[in-house]
Amino acid sequence: MRVLLLGGSGFVGRHLAEALRARGDEVIVASLREPHLAAATAADCDAIVNLSGKPLGQRWNAAVKRRIESSRVELPRRFLEALAQVNRRATVYVTASGVGYYGTSDTETFTEESPPGADFLARVCIGWEREAVRAEGLGMRVACIRTGVALGTDGGALAKLLPPFRAGIGGRVGTGSQWISWIHIADLAQIYVMALDGANGAINACAPNAVTNETLTRELGEALHRPTRFAVPALALKAALGEGAQLLLTGQRVVPRRLRDMGYRFVFSDLKAALANLL
DSSP, X not given: OEEEEETTTSHHHHHHHHHHHXXXXXXXXXXTTSXXXXXXHHTXXXXXEXXXXXXXXXXXXXXXXXXXXXXXXXXXXXXXXXXTTOSSOOSEEEEEEEGGGGOOOSSOEEOTTSOOOOSHXXXXXXXXXXXXXXXXXXXXXXXXXXEOEEEOSSSHHHHHHHHHHHTTOOEEETTSOSEEOEEEHHHHHHXXXXXXXXXXXXXXXXXXXXXXXXXXXXXXXXXXXXXXXXXXXXXXXXXXXXXXXXXXXXXXXXXXXXXXXXXXXXXXXXXXXXXXXXX
């Protein structure tokens, strides 16, 4: 299979490309910044994976939020509009999305059937998936991968946490009670492969055992044999990141019900084992 990875040079894209090449697929990496050029490249591909999107981990203001939303909603729309003009099209379209679709809660547990939230990230995810569904009108099977916090040492959240934790100044964020629906990068890559091979609709890509920030802090400290006495106050985060601090101060407990129903077997369902493998 010839697979086009839009935004494939990033953290998830690198691991997915490796997984696809390992089984003999051909991988083409392209940018969504030029939708018409990407659509022309897609004409020779059997499947498309859209991993594009501006980074969320930055200080949010009105302009940054517009760029975040545009990269996930407007650019995919323009890409699919250009793809509609191409004679030969792929038969599969898999898009990234996020567990932010559900909004945030300290008490609820979310499955794929749960309704969407109403905050900024939820609205972005709704638009992200809405645009992806347009691909069905072009004759493509569509899957939306609602990804949790992907753990790996070469990118994502864990790579940012490692320096302070290794220095012995890591600690919980805010109250530490916020849920983190995490997933090992190896499992995430295989879930994308499975979606390419036959899944459709929304899929929660997170391990079956979500943890709180406090638990993640403790497990990471133990894995690194470092103390975790420090804490990052909510006020300090809000001063540094503005509204973007909500990414760290809030969360959601998400379970991968559809993956369970499809028979997917996680390589890493336990956080301790995942951290031991990575570190």
